[in-house]
Amino acid sequence: MRSAFLLREAALLLVLGVMFAAFSIFVPGFYDWTNVFDRTRHWVAAGLIAIPMTFIIATAGIDLSVGSLVAMSGIVLGLLYRDGHWPIGLAVLAAIGAGMAGGALNGAVISRFGIPPLVATLATMALFSGVATGLSKGRPIGNLPASLQWLSQGDAFVLRFGQGIAAPLPFSLLVLAAATALGWVLMHRSWVGRFTEFIGENEMAARFAAIPVPRMRLGIYTACGLVCGVASVLYTGLYATARPDAARGLELEVIACVVIGGTRISGGHASVLGSLLGLFIIGMLKYGLQMGGVKSEYLIILVGILLILTAVFNEWLFTRTGGKT
Amino acid sequence: MRRVITVVSLVAVVFAGRGVSETATPAPTTAKKPTSIGVMPKKKGIDFFNATEIGAKEAGRELGITVDFDGPVTNDVTLQAQMIETWIAKKYDAIAVAPNDPEAIAPVLQKARKRGIKVIAWDADARKDAREYFVNQCTSASVAKTLMDVMAQGVGPEAKYIIVTGSLTAANQNIWMDEMEQYRRTAYPKMSNLSETPKATEEDQEMATQVTTDCLKAYPDLQGIFAITSVALPGAAEALRKAGAADRVFLTGLATPKAMREYVKDGTVKRFVLWNPVDLGYLATYAAIALTRGELQTGATTFKAGRLGEVKVQDSEMILGDPIIFDANNIDAFNF
Numbered sequence: 001m002r003s004a005f006l007l008r009e010a011a012l013l014l015v016l017g018v019m020f021a022a023f024s025i026f027v028p029g030f031y032d033w034t035n036v037f038d039r040t041r042h043w044v045a046a047g048l049i050a051i052p053m054t055f056i057i058a059t060a061g062i063d064l065s066v067g068s069l070v071a072m073s074g075i076v077l078g079l080l081y082r083d084g085h086w087p088i089g090l091a092v093l094a095a096i097g098a099g100m101a102g103g104a105l106n107g108a109v110i111s112r113f114g115i116p117p118l119v120a121t122l123a124t125m126a127l128f129s130g131v132a133t134g135l136s137k138g139r140p141i142g143n144l145p146a147s148l149q150w151l152s153q154g155d156a157f158v159l160r161f162g163q164g165i166a167a168p169l170p171f172s173l174l175v176l177a178a179a180t181a182l183g184w185v186l187m188h189r190s191w192v193g194r195f196t197e198f199i200g201e202n203e204m205a206a207r208f209a210a211i212p213v214p215r216m217r218l219g220i221y222t223a224c225g226l227v228c229g230v231a232s233v234l235y236t237g238l239y240a241t242a243r244p245d246a247a248r249g250l251e252l253e254v255i256a257c258v259v260i261g262g263t264r265i266s267g268g269h270a271s272v273l274g275s276l277l278g279l280f281i282i283g284m285l286k287y288g289l290q291m292g293g294v295k296s297e298y299l300i301i302l303v304g305i306l307l308i309l310t311a312v313f314n315e316w317l318f319t320r321t322g323g324k325t
Numbered sequence: 326m327r328r329v330i331t332v333v334s335l336v337a338v339v340f341a342g343r344g345v346s347e348t349a350t351p352a353p354t355t356a357k358k359p360t361s362i363g364v365m366p367k368k369k370g371i372d373f374f375n376a377t378e379i380g381a382k383e384a385g386r387e388l389g390i391t392v393d394f395d396g397p398v399t400n401d402v403t404l405q406a407q408m409i410e411t412w413i414a415k416k417y418d419a420i421a422v423a424p425n426d427p428e429a430i431a432p433v434l435q436k437a438r439k440r441g442i443k444v445i446a447w448d449a450d451a452r453k454d455a456r457e458y459f460v461n462q463c464t465s466a467s468v469a470k471t472l473m474d475v476m477a478q479g480v481g482p483e484a485k486y487i488i489v490t491g492s493l494t495a496a497n498q499n500i501w502m503d504e505m506e507q508y509r510r511t512a513y514p515k516m517s518n519l520s521e522t523p524k525a526t527e528e529d530q531e532m533a534t535q536v537t538t539d540c541l542k543a544y545p546d547l548q549g550i551f552a553i554t555s556v557a558l559p560g561a562a563e564a565l566r567k568a569g570a571a572d573r574v575f576l577t578g579l580a581t582p583k584a585m586r587e588y589v590k591d592g593t594v595k596r597f598v599l600w601n602p603v604d605l606g607y608l609a610t611y612a613a614i615a616l617t618r619g620e621l622q623t624g625a626t627t628f629k630a631g632r633l634g635e636v637k638v639q640d641s642e643m644i645l646g647d648p649i650i651f652d653a654n655n656i657d658a659f660n661f
Binding site: 029030032035038039042133137138139140142143149153238239240241243244245246248249286287290291293295296297300 | 369370393395396397398399401402403404406407408410411413414415416426428429431432436492493494499522525
């Protein structure tokens with residue numbers, strides 16, 4: 001039985017807490033829940049995809065196509081709404097379907113033909129991006145309905161805590177919370193997670209143990225595509241346009257969250273909660289430094305240093321505990 | 326393990342406490358804080374926007390205001406939106422932004438306006454309801470006309486050309502290309518664009534060189550190239566120089582004299598076009614500051630902008646002036 005609250009997650013939470021404390025004390029204007037919550041809207045797409053990416057990396061796989069898939073699904077949504085005159089609800093479903101189809105293609109190529117995930121998704125990354133650019137003729141699609149924008153820009157309810165502290169809680173953040181809960185249960189409390197980690201640890205042994213490895217792979221990549229479709233809806237709503245160049249570089253952001261969260265890039269060990277904490281640590285660091293007046297070129301350097309430090313820490317923790325966390 | 330949890334909960338408790346105490350004691354009425362202005366380019370670290378930064382800082386100095394000039398290091402509108410989110414949290418008084426996309430930047434700009442922040446779009450427009458004024462370098466029609474005329478003088482009225490652009494979604498470039506096509510139909514009907522889809526180079530100079538090199542091979546009867554971003558033109562010039570193709574292909578477009586000086590000196594590029602980016606940054610910043618001081622009102626028809634004098638305002642749009650044509654004779658007179 002694995003402990004629900006592991007050492008690594010606690011350490012990450014501590015880092016996040018200390019960071020938040022330091023920024024609140026030293027950076028004027030940082031401690032304002034309304035602004036912090038506002039900022040989290042921009043993290044939701046990466047956070048959602050980080051959940052299935054945790055599963056993928058746990059199988060020692062990778063998916064580089066997630067950014068392009070978000071762009072392609074968004075364009076499907078925009079085109080069906082603008083040119084196909086579909087009701088927005090159906091267009092949203094079609095976008096999610098397009099994402100799922102893209103993910104299934106990844107899964108099929110990887111599990112059927114045994115193409116390494118890095119190669120397969122590098123190819124589909126170009127493919128999806130090309131389809132998005134081709135379908136939209138390279139131009140963004142605007143004039144989307146307010147209801148779609150509300151999903152990302154709107155608030156679910158006003159959160160009150162303490163005395164007189166009120167912060168509007170973004171609806172999209174609730175979506176992320178729900179998805180994380182689901183991902184956590186699947187990974188840490190069900191056979192899905194056990195099989196996933198087993199495949200990453202030792203694929204041959206997993207096959208001998210009669211785990212349906214190809215079907216698991218297909219399922220995980222398809223689920224990742226589906227989540228990309230959902231993320232594309234929120235992304236399109238957040239920036240009020242469906243864009244062929246949407247989510248450029250999102251794959252690296254997502255992978256960074258997962259790796260900081262303690263999921264091993266070589267597979268076998270996964271932490272859904274860790275990925276989410278990774279997301280918040282990177283986001284909070286960027287936000288706090290920006291508020292503190294650090295210019296964007298130095299910001300990238302500092303984020304890079306953070307990544308190296310966490311990688312070193314994770315490796316150290318892993319060897320020290322003999323691979324138990 | 327236990328210790329870690331204790332520390333975490335301590336941090337949490339401290340914060341809960343902090344929040345309560347802060348609201349329990351009424352915040353001291355802040356003395357009037359100095360005006361703060363944020364000016365954001367499409368992308369940092371390229372010649373054109375470095376030059377606009379000089380102008381922005383100059384306007385700030387003249388009016389005694391510190392200007393925060395910052396932007397993303399890639400031409401990504403979502404990074405711009407996040408940075409503006411930060412500027413809203415910092416309670417800046419005015420924001421002047423050169424958006425990478427007019428629609429996608431609109432929600433965050435509207436949020437800024439709702440919180441009482443004055444918003445100016447410069448270099449490229451934002452959706453009209455998301456900003457007070459747009460500071461335009463010159464009308465898109467005059468940019469398009471100047472470019473086509475330069476091509477006609479360089480190659481002749483039957484030139485076969487292609488267009489090298491930034492990203493396919495860049496609003497300015499798309500408007501200019503539409504205007505160029507319109508002007509071509511009436512003024513030079515025998516000219517032809519060999520590739521209806523422009524060649525994208527993503528504001529990346531090496532990519533522009535690569536793309537241009539490919540085009541020189543792919544279009545054997547190519548006579549002219551328009552490279553219509555300040556990064557694409559020097560990139561394309563490098564490709565032309567390497568291929569030694571300057572005498573059979575006429576290259577022109579938009580870039581800073583600084584980036585183009587060597588290519589004009591060695592004859593790779595004969596003539597190219599731009600406005601004055603220092604003045605553009607100056608005007609945008611000057612207008613933003615004037616808005617916060619109430620010196621510039623909605624619906625104004627003229628605006629006195631420091632050393633630039635009277636600037637015309639039409640439909641909430643200010644126009645800096647006409648584009649300048651640079652060649653070997655005048656290029657040394659410009660230091661941006």
